[in-house]
Amino acid sequence: MAVYQRFLRILIRNYIIGSTVAVFGIGGLYMFSTLHLQREDMLAMVVILLIAVTTMFTAEAIMFKRYFDPIRQVFLRQARTAQDIERAYLVVHRLPLLTVKRTLGPHLIGFSVPGMSMALLAISNGWLHLPNRFVWLALVGCLLVSLMHAMIEFYLTTEAIRPVLSHLRGWSLQDYSLDLSLHGEVLVSTRRKYTLSALLIGTIPTMLFGLATNVRLAETDSSFESYWQWALIILLLGVGFSAASAMLMSRSVQQPIEELQEMMRHVQRGRFTVQASDLYSDEFSRLISGFNLMVQDLRVRDEMNTQLLESYFSTLAATLDARDPYTAGHSTRVAKYSVQIGRTYGLPPEQLDLLNKSALLHDIGKIGIRDNVLLKEGKLTDEEFAQIKLHPVLGEAILLQIQPAEAMAPLLPGVRSHHERYDGRGYPDGLVGENIPLFGRIMAVADAFDAMTSDRPYRQGMAIEKALAILADGKGTQWDPQFAQLFIDIQRVEMAEDRHPAFGKAL
Structure with a gap:
C-alpha cells in the first residue's frame, strides 16, 4: 500500500x-511579458485564465480517475486474482502514453476551448482590448x-512507474508463481519516441519565440534595447525546456542500459x-526479454553440465571402488x-563443492x-608398500590428463x-603443518577415520x-589438530543424537 x-x-x-x-509559468510569462495590457485587460485575462484552468483540472481529474481505477483496485483489494495483477501491470505500463493523451486531450481542449470562447466574448463586448488574431x-x-x-x-511518468511494476511483478511471483512481462511487446517504439522528442x-522554443515576437512587434513601440531584454527571457525559457527534456531523454536510455550491464556482470x-x-x-x-531467455537457457545448460560433471566424478570413484569390493563406498564416505x-570449519559453498570432488x-x-x-589380504612387504605410496602421485598424474x-x-x-x-613424516612430499x-x-x-x-x-x-580416541x-x-578436533566433535554430536533424539533437536 x-x-x-x-x-x-x-x-x-x-x-x-x-x-x-506550463500554464501559469511558461504560458503566463509568454502572455504577460509579451502583451502590453491595461489594468482592466489584465484583470479580464486573469479571470479567463482561472476559469479555463478550473475546467482543465476538472476534465483531467475525470480522465485520470478512469485511467487509474484498475491500479487502485488491485492495491486496495484483499484478494487479488492473477488476472487483476496482470491487468494492472499492463495499465501501469501504458500510463506514460495515457498521460500524453490526457495532456493533449482534456488539458489542451479543456483549457483552450473555454479560454478562447471567453476571450472572443470579452473582446466583442469591449471587456478586453486585443485584436481577434491574438x-x-x-x-x-x-x-x-x-x-x-x-x-x-511522459518521461517523468516513465520513471515513476518502475517501482510499481516491480511491486506488481513481486506479487505475481509470490502469489501465483507467474513472472509478469510484456514479452517483447513494444508499446511505443524508441525510434518514434526519440524522433518526436528531438523534434x-x-x-517548440523556436515556434514560441516566433509567436511571441509576432505579437510583440505588432503592438510594441518600445526601444530596441527593451525588445532584446524581453527576447533574452524568452530564449532562456526555451533553452531551459530543451535542457530539461534532453536530460530526461538521456536518463530513459541510460537506466535500462545500466541495469542490463549489471545483470551481465552477474x-x-x-x-x-x-x-x-521488464519495466x-x-x-x-x-532486449530484456531476450536477455532473460538467454540467461534461462544458460542456467539449464549449466545445471546439465553440473549434473554431468558430478556423475563423472561419482563414476570415477565407483570405478575405483569396484576393483576392491571390501572398500566399496570408501571414496563416497570420505567425501561425506x-x-x-x-x-563446520566455514568453507564457502564453492570450496565445499571442490572438496567433495577432491x-x-x-x-x-x-x-x-x-x-x-x-x-593383497596379508601384510604388505616394504616393496609393495612403496608401490601403494605412489598412488597420490599417480592420482595427480591421471587428473592432469583430463x-x-x-x-x-x-x-x-x-x-x-x-x-x-x-609432523612432516607423511608422503609423497613430506610437507609439514600448514604447508600441507x-x-x-x-x-x-576423513580418510583415516x-x-x-x-x-x-x-x-x-x-x-x-x-x-x-586415536x-x-x-x-x-x-x-592437523584443528580439523581432527572438529571431526571428533561432529561425530560425538551425531552419536549423542542417535542415542537421544531429543538432544539433537535441542542442539
Whole structure:
C-alpha cells in the first residue's frame, strides 16, 4: 500500500507542478511579458485564465480517475486474482502514453476551448482590448505548451512507474508463481519516441519565440534595447525546456542500459539465476526479454553440465571402488566426512563443492597399482608398500590428463597430499603443518577415520569411540589438530543424537 500511495503522490505532484509551470509559468510569462495590457485587460485575462484552468483540472481529474481505477483496485483489494495483477501491470505500463493523451486531450481542449470562447466574448463586448488574431495565435501557443508539458510528463511518468511494476511483478511471483512481462511487446517504439522528442525540443522554443515576437512587434513601440531584454527571457525559457527534456531523454536510455550491464556482470560471475526486470514499454522490453531467455537457457545448460560433471566424478570413484569390493563406498564416505569438516570449519559453498570432488577422487591413483598388491589380504612387504605410496602421485598424474586442465587444477593439491602428516613424516612430499594444502589436511582425517572403522577381509572395523580416541592422540603429529578436533566433535554430536533424539533437536 505504501508503494501505491507514494506512486499516487508522485503522479499528482508531477501533474500539478507540470500544469502550473506550463500554464501559469511558461504560458503566463509568454502572455504577460509579451502583451502590453491595461489594468482592466489584465484583470479580464486573469479571470479567463482561472476559469479555463478550473475546467482543465476538472476534465483531467475525470480522465485520470478512469485511467487509474484498475491500479487502485488491485492495491486496495484483499484478494487479488492473477488476472487483476496482470491487468494492472499492463495499465501501469501504458500510463506514460495515457498521460500524453490526457495532456493533449482534456488539458489542451479543456483549457483552450473555454479560454478562447471567453476571450472572443470579452473582446466583442469591449471587456478586453486585443485584436481577434491574438486569440488564434494564443491557440497555437496553447498547443505548443501542451506538447511541451506532455513530453516532460511522459518521461517523468516513465520513471515513476518502475517501482510499481516491480511491486506488481513481486506479487505475481509470490502469489501465483507467474513472472509478469510484456514479452517483447513494444508499446511505443524508441525510434518514434526519440524522433518526436528531438523534434519538439528543437522546434517548440523556436515556434514560441516566433509567436511571441509576432505579437510583440505588432503592438510594441518600445526601444530596441527593451525588445532584446524581453527576447533574452524568452530564449532562456526555451533553452531551459530543451535542457530539461534532453536530460530526461538521456536518463530513459541510460537506466535500462545500466541495469542490463549489471545483470551481465552477474552472468559473467556464473550467477545464472538473475532476471532483468521488464519495466520498459519500448524496444528495451524486447532486449530484456531476450536477455532473460538467454540467461534461462544458460542456467539449464549449466545445471546439465553440473549434473554431468558430478556423475563423472561419482563414476570415477565407483570405478575405483569396484576393483576392491571390501572398500566399496570408501571414496563416497570420505567425501561425506570431508564436507562435514569443511562446512563446520566455514568453507564457502564453492570450496565445499571442490572438496567433495577432491575427496571422491582422492584414491584414483590406485587404478595404477597392480591387483596382487592392491588386493593383497596379508601384510604388505616394504616393496609393495612403496608401490601403494605412489598412488597420490599417480592420482595427480591421471587428473592432469583430463581436459580442460583448469577444471581439474583445484583438485590436484588435495589428491596429492591426503597422506601427508602434520609432523612432516607423511608422503609423497613430506610437507609439514600448514604447508600441507587445506584439502589434504581435511581429507587425511576423513580418510583415516573411514579406514579405521571399515571392515576388511583380514580384520573387523574398530569401534567409533576407539577411532576417535586415536584421532585425538594423533592431533598435531599425524593430523592437523584443528580439523581432527572438529571431526571428533561432529561425530560425538551425531552419536549423542542417535542415542537421544531429543538432544539433537535441542542442539
